[in-house]
Amino acid sequence: MVAARITVNGKEAPLTPAPPHTTALDFLRERGLTGTKEGCAEGECGACSVLVARPGVDKPTDWVAVNACLVPAAALDGQEVVTSEGLATAGAPGTPATLHPVQQEMAVRGGSQCGYCTPGFVCSMAAEYYRPDRCAHTESGGSTDSADGTDSYDSTDAEHGPNGFDLHALSGNLCRCTGYRPIRDAAYAVGTPTDDDPLARRREQSPPAPVATEYIQDDSAYLRRSTLAETLRLLRERPDAVVVAGSTDWGVEVNIRSRRADCVVGIDRLPELRELRVESGHIEIGAALTLTEIERRLDGGVPLLAELFPQFASRLIRNGATLGGNLGTGSPIGDSPPALLALEASVVLADADGEREVPLADYFTGYRQSVRRPGELIRSVRIPLPLSPVVAFHKIAKRRFDDISSVAVAYALDIEDGIVRKARIGLGGVAATPIRSRATEAALEGKPWSTQTVEGAAREMRGEGTPMSDHRASSLYRSAMLGQSLLKLYAQTTEAVPS
Ligand SMILES: Cc1cc2nc3c(=O)[nH]c(=O)nc-3n(C[C@H](O)[C@H](O)[C@H](O)COP(=O)(O)OP(=O)(O)OC[C@H]3O[C@@H](n4cnc5c(N)ncnc54)[C@H](O)[C@@H]3O)c2cc1C
């Protein structure tokens, strides 16, 4: 096993002697790359954003922006990272560097005042700059580089620039002093990468292959095996090990709650956990695919998930977060369980003895508890086909983006000839576990999809679960939101507003 090392801005940097829980943020700053900033250390501000070369969806490599404060540096062993310092091109000795196009636009359009957030914004912006389908949009006619970017907005879509720039790429970046309009101006003014742009050219080759890692310092270890079978054997030998995928939950535990596991096992690059297949009777989604990868690869093929993803955290978090991790936490306020319950999904669990499939409705057994045994991993999520046509995901939270749900409701209904043939409704935030809204489902099935049915079912729905009062919402509010959500769905599907 070779010593752990990361390629940063084109140069290899050894990980030693950092302890295994060291975040990529601390690792980079220790090496003098202090453009990468710490704002919150919990994935909320994006000041720590860096680019990582990952398997691409439309090209061999995508430049993906992630929160360096959440990722263990050891998880990047053998990988390629670019920081804000690596975006600019060094000049000859004694001459200044040439700014990267996104840095240039931020500078000339006043996108930076104190500058604390700027390197993070620039990395998120660069990831979007290199997104292949954005570039295709621009090449097919989107205008760019107007003298004043503000004049060239496509007013029909407030969240996309005329250059195809998706503002959601910046949804995980906060700026406390500049104000967002100049930052948006900069984003909407960037053009397409030129042919000699090194990071654009880098997309044409595969990203570095995952490497097996055995990084041990003092008494703690970060371990990564090459195959699922080897990983499952390791988990049998080390039942104390903490499994980590995107580490968007685990990074918070390390930074904010000072959790220090003796043994962390990385599973995010395991090929067996990164497959997405459409079979005749179901769709199988690997537990270690990131939400961004699933979103782009399904490309709207599961409309309920397509509605969920933009409401899940920020692009930076979705670039790391996995479905396995969202189910693995067992959190009652995770956003994917209500949707997966409505889709009647099951989870495939694997350990060294084999695999078993468990319906998600039977998976959660109590607050942050599940039927998953020690040494068992979630290998994949299976969504049965065909899909119900009427779907919606209602996330009730204090902010529109990048917030935790107070209540989440997911619907998958079959309505034929005005009759509800089948209703599946998943709820989050109203009990110790995510639950199916069974009384409401029963109140809808076999009935006309009418104001009268929906008002009766909404009364049932207000009584579902055992909602608590906490700092996010009171129990009364949560119950009220359940009923309102069904009325909203009815209004959305019929444009009739029940009383
Ligand atoms: C700023 C911020 C915003 C967030 N917003 C949201 C949000 O809007 N909605 C939401 O639902 N969540 C949100 N989260 C929580 C988090 O991003 C999700 O739970 C995410 O899906 C976790 O995936 P991960 O791969 O990063 O998990 P990790 O952090 O890698 O792991 C989380 C847990 O799951 C276990 N685990 C991981 N993979 C597996 C597997 N394959 N099998 C068994 N166990 C496994 C790990 O052991 C660990 O206990 C947010 C987090 C942050 C930091």
Ligand code: FES
């Ligand atoms: S430091 Fe705030 S997201 Fe990483």
Ligand code: FES
């Ligand atoms: S420029 Fe000061 S925080 Fe954004």
